[in-house]
Amino acid sequence: MVDQLFAPTITTAPAEPMLPEVFRIQRVVKESYDTFTLELEPDRGNRAFPFEPGQFNMLYVFGVGEIPISISGDPLHPETLIHTTRAVGTVTKAMGALKPGDVIGVRGPFGTEWPVRAAKGYDVVFVAGGIGLAPLRPALYHILAHREKYGRIVLLYGCRSPEDILFRRELEKWRARFDLEIYVTVDYASPRWHSNVGVVTKLIPKAPFDPLNTIALVCGPEVMMRFTAIELAKRGVRPDDIYISMERNMKCAIGFCGHCQLGPVFICKDGPVFTYRQMQGWLAQWEI
Amino acid sequence: MQTIEEILAQHDFFRDMDPVYLKLLAGCGMNVRFDPGDYLFREGEPANTFFLIRHGQVAIELYDPRRGQLPIDTAGENEVLGWSWLYPPYKWHFSARAVSLTRAIAMDGKCLRDKCDADHDLGYDLMRRFALIIIDRLQATRLQVLDVYG
Numbered sequence: 001m002v003d004q005l006f007a008p009t010i011t012t013a014p015a016e017p018m019l020p021e022v023f024r025i026q027r028v029v030k031e032s033y034d035t036f037t038l039e040l041e042p043d044r045g046n047r048a049f050p051f052e053p054g055q056f057n058m059l060y061v062f063g064v065g066e067i068p069i070s071i072s073g074d075p076l077h078p079e080t081l082i083h084t085t086r087a088v089g090t091v092t093k094a095m096g097a098l099k100p101g102d103v104i105g106v107r108g109p110f111g112t113e114w115p116v117r118a119a120k121g122y123d124v125v126f127v128a129g130g131i132g133l134a135p136l137r138p139a140l141y142h143i144l145a146h147r148e149k150y151g152r153i154v155l156l157y158g159c160r161s162p163e164d165i166l167f168r169r170e171l172e173k174w175r176a177r178f179d180l181e182i183y184v185t186v187d188y189a190s191p192r193w194h195s196n197v198g199v200v201t202k203l204i205p206k207a208p209f210d211p212l213n214t215i216a217l218v219c220g221p222e223v224m225m226r227f228t229a230i231e232l233a234k235r236g237v238r239p240d241d242i243y244i245s246m247e248r249n250m251k252c253a254i255g256f257c258g259h260c261q262l263g264p265v266f267i268c269k270d271g272p273v274f275t276y277r278q279m280q281g282w283l284a285q286w287e288i
Numbered sequence: 289m290q291t292i293e294e295i296l297a298q299h300d301f302f303r304d305m306d307p308v309y310l311k312l313l314a315g316c317g318m319n320v321r322f323d324p325g326d327y328l329f330r331e332g333e334p335a336n337t338f339f340l341i342r343h344g345q346v347a348i349e350l351y352d353p354r355r356g357q358l359p360i361d362t363a364g365e366n367e368v369l370g371w372s373w374l375y376p377p378y379k380w381h382f383s384a385r386a387v388s389l390t391r392a393i394a395m396d397g398k399c400l401r402d403k404c405d406a407d408h409d410l411g412y413d414l415m416r417r418f419a420l421i422i423i424d425r426l427q428a429t430r431l432q433v434l435d436v437y438g
Contacts, residue, residue, distance in 0.1 A: 130437030160437045199431040221436040
């Protein structure tokens with residue numbers, strides 16, 4: 001188990017956590033047919049927005065609604081706030097229609113972070129499923145910026161099809177490095193696809209890492225995280241060293257409203273990042 | 289150069305197998321090599337072999353008249369490929385194509401079936417090992433069809 005689960009963060013809780021700040025959209029990047037990235041800057045002033053990898057913001061499309069979205073940008077460049085999401089509901093669809101120059105409300109940053117400081121000296125295995133790569137990207141940026149402090153770095157990424165691969169250009173660039181190994185697998189492929197086919201859990205037995213000295217960061221649909229954690233544990237990674245990012249219906253983001261309660265915890269305040277040991281008993285619970 | 293018996297002994301699939309059985313099984317194995325694009329086997333053909341992949345990657349494909357050969361799974365280094373040789377009608381259900389240069393040990397399934405029939409302890413040991421692989425593939429396929437990222 002890592003010596004210190006969560007090192008002190010450099011971020012501070014927002015002074016007015018329920019009051020959105022106005023940000024202006026600088027750029028919209030279409031990542032795939034249904035996924036997009038928003039790059040935001042504060043509407044007034046040039047204030048940087050410090051955050052820790054794994055944290056999220058509440059984004060408010062004025063007149064439509066507010067939703068939690070993980071930050072997907074580089075924590076070393078907090079002057080631009082970056083979020084990546086899929087257009088699946090009313091708010092995200094409205095968000096996807098926004099253009100550069102439009103404004104959006106931001107509350108945050110909220111929640112716990114990936115243990116990137118505590119993972120120093122360890123092999124770090126990222127396991128991402130679909131859009132789950134977005135919340136992991138800040139941790140990847142952090143670790144690659146301090147590469148010499150870590151052991152082997154492995155990214156296992158599973159998604160629906162080759163067309164759904166997020167951050168493709170960046171993945172190709174990272175793959176060209178000699179100090180990071182990336183394996184991508186898809187559920188459905190055309191004859192033109194020449195890489196892995198199958199669920200992401202299939203990559204775990206073959207991935208090059210030392211299970212007893214590994215910190216695993218897992219993000220994706222809950223069922224994928226559940227089976228990934230089981231497979232990592234089979235390989236010998238301890239449940240305390242497997243971290244997962246949970247998602248629930250978050251409204252206030254500060255543990256008041258209770259919408260995101262899961263057993264004894266509030267996902268917004270006590271999470272979203274938990275150890276597998278903390279969540280193990282709750283992942284397969286019905287009706288919670 | 290390593291003998292087939294030594295290679296089998298080091299392979300995960302045969303881990304902790306009785307050396308007497310390993311020696312027996314080694315007689316059914318041969319080294320094979322496939323260039324990218326070569327087929328290890330094709331759907332509908334007689335299935336009398338299975339493969340221990342030592343290097344490379346193989347796509348397991350299903351033919352769709354409209355879309356062509358569709359890769360539904362892949363198998364790579366240290367994996368075992370093929371169990372249609374175990375059960376009648378001993379025909380391949382899918383095709384397997386080398387995606388990259390692939391080196392493998394091809395095990396003669398017909399020869400193995402005879403040996404398993406003659407020695408049920410060997411048969412039980414081998415069936416247990418294959419059952420684990422079949423279970424793993426079944427679990428993975430269940431997750432795959434869930435379309436969890438959708």
